[in-house]
Each structure stands twice: as structure tokens, then as C-alpha cells.
Amino acid sequence: xxxxNARRRQKWRTDAAWRxxxxxxxxxxxxxxxxxxxxxxxRKVLERLGGAHCVRCGATxxxxxxxxxIGGGGRLEPRSGLELYAxxxxxxxxxxxxxxxxxxxxxxxxxxxxFPDLAGRIQVVWCPALPAxxxxxxxxxxxxx
Numbered sequence: 695x696x697x698x699n700a701r702r703r704q705k706w707r708t709d710a711a712w713r714x715x716x717x718x719x720x721x722x723x724x725x726x727x728x729x730x731x732x733x734x735x736x737r738k739v740l741e742r743l744g745g746a747h748c749v750r751c752g753a754t755x756x757x758x759x760x761x762x763x764i765g766g767g768g769r770l771e772p773r774s775g776l777e778l779y780a781x782x783x784x785x786x787x788x789x790x791x792x793x794x795x796x797x798x799x800x801x802x803x804x805x806x807x808x809f810p811d812l813a814g815r816i817q818v819v820w821c822p823a824l825p826a827x828x829x830x831x832x833x834x835x836x837x838x839x
Contacts (some may be wrong), residue, residue, distance in 0.1 A: 748796040
């Protein structure tokens with residue numbers, strides 16, 4: 695056994711302040727690294743399914759793109775979304791029966807399957823003249839800095 699590992703384990707067991715500092719720094723690192731890591735994995739999955747864009751409206755914002763089960767049936771799969779993404783990325787799950795839709799188009803897809811009389815009557819229109827995300831300053835609360 696490596697002596698440095700033994701020392702770290704001993705310190706972990708006996709020094710609460712050291713243990714807390716390690717946990718906090720690890721959580722901060724995961725908070726910073728997590729979104730970037732997840733976005734890269736999600737992009738790889740979407741590329742395997744034909745590209746990181748909605749097949750219905752052409753949206754390319756990675757935050758709203760998701761895997762869609764063509765013809766429904768996603769709820770019937772026994773795995774979570776994370777497991778599905780991991781299986782697609784590793785090549786365990788075939789891309790047959792799946793495509794990429796943005797969240798609004800995925801909702802419309804569900805509505806059109808559920809209510810066939812609405813098929814073709816609902817659409818998403820993206821306006822390129824408007825910014826993708828509106829940002830504005832929020833005033834601080836009185837007495838807070």
C-alpha cells in the first residue's frame with residue numbers, strides 16, 4: 695500500500711476541517727466542470743443520431759435539444775435518460791427509432807400523436823432577428839449589496 699494514500703485516509707478519518715475542505719473544493723469543481731462535461735457528451739450522442747439540430751424546425755441550441763423516440767414509447771423503456779444517452783454514446787443502443795428534436799417540437803410531436811386531429815396545425819417558428827436568450831439586469835434588493 696502506498697504510504698501517501700494511507701496518510702490521506704488517516705487524515706480523512708481524523709481531521710474534520712481537512713475533510714470538509716476537500717468536499718467543498720470537490721463540489722465547486724464539479725459545479726464548474728459538470729455543464730461543460732455534460733454538453734460534450736450530449737453533443738456526441740446527438741451527432742450519432744444525425745446531427746445536433748432539430749429535424750423538425752432546425753433549432754441548434756444544445757440546451758433544448760433532446761432525443762425523441764419516433765412513434766412514442768420512450769416512457770416504456772426501463773432506463774433513465776442518462777442511461778439512454780450513455781448507451782447511445784457507447785454504441786450499445788442503436789439509433790434506429792430515435793431522432794433529435796428540440797423541446798417544443800418534441801411536445802408538438804406528442805400532441806399530434808395524442809390528438810391526431812391537430813396534426814399539422816401546430817408549428818414552432820424561430821425568429822432569427824431576436825436574440826436567443828434575453829438578458830437583463832435585475833435590481834438588487836434594498837439593504838443588500
